[in-house]
Amino acid sequence: MISMKNKGEKNKHIGLKDKSALNQEPSVSKDTGRKTILSIVYIFVGLFVLMMGYFTFFLLAKSDDVINSTYNLRHDVLAKRIIRGNIMSSDGEILAETITDEDGNEIRSYPYGDMYAHVVGRVMRGRAGIEEMENITLLTSYSNSAEAMYNDLVGVKNPGNNVISTLDHKLSKVAYDALGENRGAVVAIDPRTGKILAMISKPSYDPNNIDQNWESISEDSDNESPLLNRASQGLYPPGSTFKLVTALAYMRANPDYLDYNYKCKGTTDYEGMTISCSNNKVHGNLDLKEAFSKSCNTSFSTIGKELAIDDFRQLSESLFFNKPLPARISNNPSSFLLKTGESGVKESMQTAIGQGRTLISPLHNAMLAATVANGGIMMKPYVIDRIESAGGRLLKGYIPEEVARLMTAEEADYLKSLMRSVVTDGTASRLNKLDVKVAGKTGTAEQEGKKPHSWFIGYAPANNPRIAISIIVENKGSGSEYALPIAEKMFNAYFN
Amino acid sequence: MRIVIEITKYLMLIMMGAYTYHAFKASAKKNDNALKKTFRQMTIFLFLFHFTGYFTMYIQLQSEKLLLLYGGQVVLFILVLGFYKIIYPTISGLLIRNMLMLLSIGYIVLTRLSFDKAVRQFIISGVALGLGLLVPIFVQRFSSIRKYGWIYGIVGLAFLVLVLLVGTENYGATSWLTVFGLFTIQPTEFVKLLFVFCIACLYSEKTDFKRVCAVTAMAAGTVLAVVFQRDLGGALIFFVTYIFMLYSATGKHLYLLSGLAGGSVASWVAYKLFDHVKVRVMAWRNPFVYIDKEGYQISQSLFAIGTGGWFGMGLYQGLPTTIPVVDSDFIFSAISEEFGGLFALCLILLCLNCFLHIINVSLKTRDSFFRLLSLGFGVMFGFQVFLSIGGVIKFIPSTGVTLPFISSGGSSIVAVIMMFMVIEGIINGDNSLNIRKADANIADDIHEE
Numbered sequence: 001m002i003s004m005k006n007k008g009e010k011n012k013h014i015g016l017k018d019k020s021a022l023n024q025e026p027s028v029s030k031d032t033g034r035k036t037i038l039s040i041v042y043i044f045v046g047l048f049v050l051m052m053g054y055f056t057f058f059l060l061a062k063s064d065d066v067i068n069s070t071y072n073l074r075h076d077v078l079a080k081r082i083i084r085g086n087i088m089s090s091d092g093e094i095l096a097e098t099i100t101d102e103d104g105n106e107i108r109s110y111p112y113g114d115m116y117a118h119v120v121g122r123v124m125r126g127r128a129g130i131e132e133m134e135n136i137t138l139l140t141s142y143s144n145s146a147e148a149m150y151n152d153l154v155g156v157k158n159p160g161n162n163v164i165s166t167l168d169h170k171l172s173k174v175a176y177d178a179l180g181e182n183r184g185a186v187v188a189i190d191p192r193t194g195k196i197l198a199m200i201s202k203p204s205y206d207p208n209n210i211d212q213n214w215e216s217i218s219e220d221s222d223n224e225s226p227l228l229n230r231a232s233q234g235l236y237p238p239g240s241t242f243k244l245v246t247a248l249a250y251m252r253a254n255p256d257y258l259d260y261n262y263k264c265k266g267t268t269d270y271e272g273m274t275i276s277c278s279n280n281k282v283h284g285n286l287d288l289k290e291a292f293s294k295s296c297n298t299s300f301s302t303i304g305k306e307l308a309i310d311d312f313r314q315l316s317e318s319l320f321f322n323k324p325l326p327a328r329i330s331n332n333p334s335s336f337l338l339k340t341g342e343s344g345v346k347e348s349m350q351t352a353i354g355q356g357r358t359l360i361s362p363l364h365n366a367m368l369a370a371t372v373a374n375g376g377i378m379m380k381p382y383v384i385d386r387i388e389s390a391g392g393r394l395l396k397g398y399i400p401e402e403v404a405r406l407m408t409a410e411e412a413d414y415l416k417s418l419m420r421s422v423v424t425d426g427t428a429s430r431l432n433k434l435d436v437k438v439a440g441k442t443g444t445a446e447q448e449g450k451k452p453h454s455w456f457i458g459y460a461p462a463n464n465p466r467i468a469i470s471i472i473v474e475n476k477g478s479g480s481e482y483a484l485p486i487a488e489k490m491f492n493a494y495f496n
Numbered sequence: 497m498r499i500v501i502e503i504t505k506y507l508m509l510i511m512m513g514a515y516t517y518h519a520f521k522a523s524a525k526k527n528d529n530a531l532k533k534t535f536r537q538m539t540i541f542l543f544l545f546h547f548t549g550y551f552t553m554y555i556q557l558q559s560e561k562l563l564l565l566y567g568g569q570v571v572l573f574i575l576v577l578g579f580y581k582i583i584y585p586t587i588s589g590l591l592i593r594n595m596l597m598l599l600s601i602g603y604i605v606l607t608r609l610s611f612d613k614a615v616r617q618f619i620i621s622g623v624a625l626g627l628g629l630l631v632p633i634f635v636q637r638f639s640s641i642r643k644y645g646w647i648y649g650i651v652g653l654a655f656l657v658l659v660l661l662v663g664t665e666n667y668g669a670t671s672w673l674t675v676f677g678l679f680t681i682q683p684t685e686f687v688k689l690l691f692v693f694c695i696a697c698l699y700s701e702k703t704d705f706k707r708v709c710a711v712t713a714m715a716a717g718t719v720l721a722v723v724f725q726r727d728l729g730g731a732l733i734f735f736v737t738y739i740f741m742l743y744s745a746t747g748k749h750l751y752l753l754s755g756l757a758g759g760s761v762a763s764w765v766a767y768k769l770f771d772h773v774k775v776r777v778m779a780w781r782n783p784f785v786y787i788d789k790e791g792y793q794i795s796q797s798l799f800a801i802g803t804g805g806w807f808g809m810g811l812y813q814g815l816p817t818t819i820p821v822v823d824s825d826f827i828f829s830a831i832s833e834e835f836g837g838l839f840a841l842c843l844i845l846l847c848l849n850c851f852l853h854i855i856n857v858s859l860k861t862r863d864s865f866f867r868l869l870s871l872g873f874g875v876m877f878g879f880q881v882f883l884s885i886g887g888v889i890k891f892i893p894s895t896g897v898t899l900p901f902i903s904s905g906g907s908s909i910v911a912v913i914m915m916f917m918v919i920e921g922i923i924n925g926d927n928s929l930n931i932r933k934a935d936a937n938i939a940d941d942i943h944e945e
């Protein structure tokens with residue numbers, strides 16, 4: 001390291017004289033001494049080189065993620081030097097930007113008001129959403145250009161990097177409008193990649209004036225929880241959408257599931273508990289596909305009675321119940337509480353039709369529909385597509401990540417045929433008139449003393465899915481009545 | 497204002513880079529005149545760097561006290577360069593300048609972190625440098641210093657035991673001693689010097705099996721005493737220094753290997769036995785999981801280094817004070833945050849340069865006592881730098897070790913100055929040791945191997 005440069009010069013100046021001087025030292029111990037000392041030098045130089053390599057590696061590769069932590073107080077220091085970057089939709093709409101007024105005051109502006117409040121988030125009154133996840137990115141300026149260095153020198157603020165989200169503004173707007181004044185949430189995912197195309201939660205709040213309205217928003221006297229992102233953090237009983245999981249559990253337990261046969265008499269009783277089909281309808285003789293498409297409660301609760309609780313629980317947990325979702329967006333874990341020794345037959349029957357104590361988030365339900373649509377492979381949902389410099393230069397692209405294969409291709413194919421039959425011959429036949437072939441499952445989650453939650457999960461096109469959605473409308477009525485029309489509008493918008 | 501801070505930031509990086517480059521160039525120079533020229537350039541960069549640092553702070557604080565401190569330091573630097581050259585004409589100019597460069601980095605960073613601590617550091621290091629003027633004479637005139645090996649060892653051990661009995665606790669380690677109720681010292685720092693002297697004396701006499709056993713027992717006692725002070729980094733430094741000195745004195749690979757194996761076993765036992773060791777390892781492996789408590793310090797350190805990036809935030813532009821004990825164990829993070837990662841890399845290289853220079857003395861001297869002495873000091877210095885920096889960048893678990901010449905801490909600064917002065921004494925006193933050669937030839941040896 002040191003020697004290279006002056007090798008030539010050295011030979012010139014020292015020459016023979018010094019070499020002979022060295023030779024005059026005969027002692028053997030001196031030679032071993034030299035050797036041991038040199039090996040010590042190697043060890044230490046090695047240690048130092050490794051340490052410097054690690055330091056360089058940290059600064060090059062790891063520091064971006066590390067300093068993004070909310071615990072890093074230096075974010076505020078950076079904010080003084082950089083104009084926070086924009087957050088964009090995938091179709092080029094600005095979802096968040098920083099505007100500097102004549103007096104030089106910076107204002108964070110959200111052109112679509114409360115529409116993206118949860119997913120894009122806020123910077124006032126605590127950070128949330130993408131604003132939090134990519135805080136450092138937005139406060140970092142692509143600095144390799146001479147201009148950035150010059151701006152730094154003359155004290156002009158550099159523009160921060162822009163975050164391009166996966167959100168589809170057109171689709172989001174349709175979902176937002178279709179949800180209307182209702183409470184609830186909509187999630188749309190591209191099942192092939194995991195890109196989150198839309199994520200709406202209502203009621204919402206306007207991040208533009210959160211500071212002024214903070215008292216009323218945080219007090220939440222109406223118990224509406226506008227700050228809660230219902231799409232990923234709201235937990236609801238899944239209702240009949242859970243029959244997807246029950247059907248898979250039945251298929252795993254009974255390889256001859258194609259021979260399933262059940263005669264629905266409209267109700268079934270077990271030790272004083274009565275489970276009835278919706279509107280007390282008598283469905284008659286059913287195979288599994290018919291039972292699913294008609295959403296026959298008596299069939300499925302009977303299946304639940306026979307399933308081994310351990311297997312049922314194991315399957316649910318393999319589908320990410322009882323654990324955090326594999327997603328960067330903050331989420332609450334769905335829960336599946338059936339347990340051997342604790343749960344009786346009654347609870348098993350209720351759980352099988354999505355009542356009982358099972359809870360699921362709309363995001364999770366969308367991921368399950370997307371997993372079926374994607375042939376059994378769950379993709380990690382993500383909301384940030386790429387990071388660009390203010391000048392539009394690509395700095396970092398997020399690539400789709402596989403979470404795991406959660407069901408075999410055969411299982412997924414059969415579940416797809418079940419979901420397709422719901423549209424062709426079942427409770428979602430309303431969607432059959434669309435140009436695009438849709439598959440899905442409706443759900444009505446009964447609520448004690450209140451109107452039920454209305455669910456729909458589904459995907460389209462049925463043979464080559466490009467979008468999977470999950471919709472919940474709180475305390476409004478049945479799935480086919482309230483969630484389906486929203487799905488209809490979204491599919492229409494996405495495929496036209 | 498902002499523009500000045502930005503410009504000086506890059507200027508300081510350039511000067512540090514240039515200084516480091518010249519330090520390595522000087523290591524390889526043979527020619528007297530060329531070497532003189534390189535030294536002159538190093539001196540210029542040293543003073544320019546020091547000036548730019550205080551200038552950047554002055555324009556932000558506008559405090560006269562800063563000017564006073566700066567002036568004092570300049571006078572000190574001039575006196576050191578002048579006096580040492582006059583009294584010891586054949587001293588190593590490279591080592592002296594490196595020492596002053598490291599000191600000036602320390603002065604600037606400490607002034608930025610805490611003015612009072614910087615003043616204290618300046619006074620103590622100034623006194624130490626003055627007293628240090630006598631050290632080379634001692635080393636070269638009194639050959640009897642090599643006769644008291646056991647005494648050094650026993651006195652050192654006694655000090656450590658004394659600390660265990662009446663010491664005061666600080667940062668979780670019981671290694672401070674209050675002297676006459678006036679000030680506290682950390683005897684471990686001085687025992688380090690005695691320890692190396694002791695080993696060098698005893699092994700330069702003979703290295704038969706009996707001697708090895710006896711000395712190892714004494715070294716083990718010393719290491720254990722430091723372990724009992726809960727000073728893990730200190731214990732590691734003693735241990736590693738001993739193992740390498742033993743290896744070098746005997747030339748037996750077996751000793752090195754069994755020593756390192758024994759050290760690994762001992763570390764594992766310490767991990768199982770002591771909670772404070774477990775906590776450190778835990779915080780190292782996953783600082784962000786324990787960010788609220790055990791991992792707080794290392795997380796803050798990584799935030800500082802990461803946010804500073806390659807070029808740093810500039811003096812007073814970062815938040816180094818959010819890192820606990822930033823002025824001593826974690827000072828490297830503060831440097832990296834405000835001076836930048838490139839500057840920090842130069843600093844590591846500069847320390848490596850000092851290490852190589854000291855080891856080179858060991859390689860060149862024909863006196864076996866001096867050879868072991870300088871080897872021990874070189875290893876001790878190099879390993880302490882490695883532990884300190886490696887710990888704060890999360891390369892290894894943090895062991896709470898100061899960065900020589902830079903961290904605040906009176907005992908540690910005095911000890912390391914004395915250590916360098918002993919090396920200077922060896923270089924100056926050993927007539928067989930041609931200075932230019934000492935400066936130059938380590939490169940050859942690495943090359944020849």
Ligand SMILES: [Zn+2]
Nearest residue numbers: 264277283296
């Ligand atoms: Zn039925």
